[in-house]
Amino acid sequence: xxxxxxxxxxxxxxxxxxxxxxxxxxxxxxxxxxxxxxxxxxxxxxxxxxxxxxxxxxxxxxxxxxxxxxxxxxxxxxxxxxxxxxxxxxxxxxxxxxxxxxxxxxxxxxxxxxxxxxxxxxxxxxxxxxxxxxxxxxxxxxxxxxxxxxxxxxxxxxxxxxxxxxxxxxxxxxxxxxxxxxxxxxxxxxxxxxxxxxxxxxxxxxxxxxxxxxxxxxxxxxxxxxxxxxxxxxxxxxxxxxxxxxxxxxxxxxxxxxxxxxxxxxxxxxxxxxxxxxxxxxxxxxxxxxxxxxxxxxxxxxxxxxxxxxxxxxxxxxxxxxxxxxxxxxxxxxxxxxxxxxxxxxxxxxxxxxxxxxxxxxxxxxxxxxxxxxxxxxxxxxxxxxxxxxxxxxxxxxxxxxxxxxxxxxxxxxxxxxxxxxxxxxxxxxxxxxxxxxxxxxxxxxxxxxxxxxxxxxxxx
Numbered sequence: 001x002x003x004x005x006x007x008x009x010x011x012x013x014x015x016x017x018x019x020x021x022x023x024x025x026x027x028x029x030x031x032x033x034x035x036x037x038x039x040x041x042x043x044x045x046x047x048x049x050x051x052x053x054x055x056x057x058x059x060x061x062x063x064x065x066x067x068x069x070x071x072x073x074x075x076x077x078x079x080x081x082x083x084x085x086x087x088x089x090x091x092x093x094x095x096x097x098x099x100x101x102x103x104x105x106x107x108x109x110x111x112x113x114x115x116x117x118x119x120x121x122x123x124x125x126x127x128x129x130x131x132x133x134x135x136x137x138x139x140x141x142x143x144x145x146x147x148x149x150x151x152x153x154x155x156x157x158x159x160x161x162x163x164x165x166x167x168x169x170x171x172x173x174x175x176x177x178x179x180x181x182x183x184x185x186x187x188x189x190x191x192x193x194x195x196x197x198x199x200x201x202x203x204x205x206x207x208x209x210x211x212x213x214x215x216x217x218x219x220x221x222x223x224x225x226x227x228x229x230x231x232x233x234x235x236x237x238x239x240x241x242x243x244x245x246x247x248x249x250x251x252x253x254x255x256x257x258x259x260x261x262x263x264x265x266x267x268x269x270x271x272x273x274x275x276x277x278x279x280x281x282x283x284x285x286x287x288x289x290x291x292x293x294x295x296x297x298x299x300x301x302x303x304x305x306x307x308x309x310x311x312x313x314x315x316x317x318x319x320x321x322x323x324x325x326x327x328x329x330x331x332x333x334x335x336x337x338x339x340x341x342x343x344x345x346x347x348x349x350x351x352x353x354x355x356x357x358x359x360x361x362x363x364x365x366x367x368x369x370x371x372x373x374x375x376x377x378x379x380x381x382x383x384x385x386x387x388x389x390x391x392x393x394x395x396x397x398x399x400x401x402x403x404x405x406x407x408x409x410x411x412x413x414x415x416x417x418x419x420x421x422x423x424x425x426x427x428x429x430x431x432x433x434x435x436x437x438x439x440x441x442x443x444x445x446x447x448x449x450x451x452x453x454x455x456x457x458x459x460x461x
Contacts, residue, residue, distance in 0.1 A: 061460050063437050065404035067093045067394065069411040069420050071317070071342075071444070072100040073280040078410070078442065078449040079107040085453050088113045091402045093394055095420060096365075097412075099143045100283050105233040114230055115402060117393050119367075119384055120243045121146035121208050122224020125186030129208030132187055136297070137290055140237060144284060145291035146208035147364035147383040148275070148338065152292040153190060154178055154212060154383070155271050155336040155362055156299070156308060157205055161197040163262035165270045167335040167359040171379055174360070175257035178205050178212045190295060191302050198306065200263040209364075209383055213253030217372045218362075221254070222247040223385035225393050227401070246389060256378065265305040271296065272311050272329040274339030274349070275364075279317030280444055285341050288364060292338045315340050319348045326353035336360040343368030344414035350380050368415040369423070387416070391423025392431075398424075399432035406435050408459040410452055413441040 070078065075098050082092075088109070096118030104111045121129065121141070129149055133141040155170065157177040162169035176182075177197060182204035185193035196203050205212055213221040224245045228238045273292045276285030289312065296308035311334055313325030322345035329337055330353060337359060340346045346366035354361040355376050363371070363382040372386050398404045407428060411417035421439050428434040438459035442452045 062090065062457055063404075063406040063408040063460050065091045065093060065398055065402060065407040066456055067398070067407055067409040067411075067421070067424055069095055069097065069409065069417045070442070071097050071280040071412065072103055072283050074412065074442070074444045074446070074449075075100075075103060076106045077446070078453065079103070079109070079111065081448060081450045082453045083107065083109045085450065086457060090457070091115065091398075091404060093117070093398055093402065095390060095394065096143050097281075097284075097416070099228065099238060101231060101235050101238050102283065104230050104235070108233070110232055111230045115397065116228045116230075116238070117390065117397055118143050118226050118228060119147065119209070119365075119390070120224040120226035120240075122243055122245050123150070123186075123207040123210045123212070125188060125206055126208050128186050128188035132294055132298075133291060136294055139287075141291060142284070142287040144341070144365040144384065145287050148288040148291040149187060149294055150205075150207035150209050150212050150383045151338040151362040151364040152271060152273065152310075153187065153207070153295040154205055154381075155338060155360065156269055156295050157193055157197050157203070158360075159269045159271065159336060160194055160306065161200075161203075161258075161261035161263055163264040163267075165268075165333065165335045167357070167379065170336045170360050172256070172258040173261060174218075174362075174381060175214050175253060175255055176261060177203050178214055179253035179257065180204050180213070190298050191304060194299060194306065195304060197261060198263045198265050198304075200261045202261070207383070210385075211251075212383060213251065214255060214381055215248060215250055215253055216255040218255070218376075218378065218381035219372055220248075220383060220385050221251050223389060225390070227397060246393075248389075267306060269299075269306060269308045270311070270332075270334050270336075271308060272313065272326075272332075272334035272337035272339070274313050274315055274322065274325050274329060274337050275341050276317040276345075277314040279315070279321075281317040281341055284365075285315075285317070288341060292364070315342075315345050315349075317342060317345065319345050322346075322349045323352050326359075330354075330357045330359055334359065336362070338362055338364065341365045343371055343416040346371060347374070347415060350374055350376060355379050366416075367420075369419045370415045387420045387423055391420055392427045394420075394424045395427035395432055395434075398428055399434055404434060406437060406460060408438045408440065408456040409436065410440050410442060410456050413443050417441065 182202035315322035
């Protein structure tokens with residue numbers, strides 16, 4: 001079952017400039033243009049509200065472009081139904097939630113008409129992280145793995161700087177160890193950074209995914225995005241066409257921070273990892289978990305007079321299990337959590353468990369706009385950029401790279417899907433003079449998506 005909203009009946013809730021001003025843009029050239037951010041692995045619930053609305057766009061046949069926002073497990077059936085109904089002549093644009101290189105093999109199609117966008121490992125220490133991951137697991141890191149490493153590393157450094165397993169103390173140290181000014185350290189110098197933080201020194205962690213400068217909302221102040229394509233039915237990676245870096249209006253970050261760091265050695269640091277080992281985001285979540293475990297391994301394998309107790313809970317890409325896992329971590333005394341992966345899980349976990357218990361959350365991949373707007377008393381951070389930026393990147397790719405002037409969106413029925421669909425649609429129409437015929441929701445776990453696919457393909461009629 002789904003509901004859909006015709007564009008003429010939708011109130012535009014996010015302006016073109018939105019909450020993030022783009023002050024700068026640098027990249028490899030190409031068709032990308034400016035600004036995007038975050039994707040997500042969200043999940044759960046039936047999502048947004050709204051009605052079926054009137055009778056559709058201005059007409060004129062099928063849309064040039066389909067934008068599909070969802071996750072791999074449901075995406076397998078959705079794309080099977082799409083290729084059963086279409087010859088693949090439409091361009092399809094997807095965000096990082098569907099960046100699974102095994103998808104074409106499971107769908108049984110090369111998916112050559114699909115282009116993707118995704119937050120990239122565009123930080124100053126990307127290569128150092130890739131080397132650490134390759135050495136640890138003998139495989140190439142995937143989407144959101146750099147953000148996962150940076151999340152766990154930042155939480156551990158803030159804990160060491162605070163000198164205690166206290167959520168409030170860690171919160172107050174996060175910007176001090178991450179934002180300028182201070183001595184710069186990256187993943188390759190992580191142990192040196194830990195020792196410096198333990199000695200009360202002012203450090204500036206420079207990450208793999210970005211510079212890891214937190215703004216006043218706890219969001220990244222800069223981000224990189226890749227434009228990619230599937231590499232075939234037997235591939236184990238995607239083909240990245242180009243990567244571009246984008247900065248917000250305060251690239252050095254902003255927000256409250258402690259003036260000093262107590263530090264200290266001879267103690268155990270506690271950190272939680274709350275990510276999806278199972279469920280709709282399992283294929284994305286498992287490499288993220290491995291990446292998040294590396295900083296603790298670095299310390300525990302060293303001769304530093306510190307140890308890290310990293311406790312893991314599986315969200316199963318489910319709000320209920322995510323909350324249950326968070327409650328288990330809180331009951332164990334964990335003061336800070338790397339997680340969760342998806343906004344549909346992250347929002348209830350933050351509201352029901354982390355914020356009330358004054359536990360810091362730092363998500364590596366939850367990108368929905370609703371995370372920025374949480375009433376969180378500054379306990380909620382993320383190393384993945386907001387979909388405020390990602391929606392703009394997708395709209396620009398749709399218009400400038402793919403040459404689309406009309407589109408329809410299919411989106412998973414939760415905060416992540418609904419908000420990214422809205423953001424893409426608003427920017428595509430307001431900035432790039434496109435027309436979105438229809439926005440159509442779908443639910444996770446359906447046995448067939450033929451109905452919503454047909455709605456999208458015929459939305460311009």
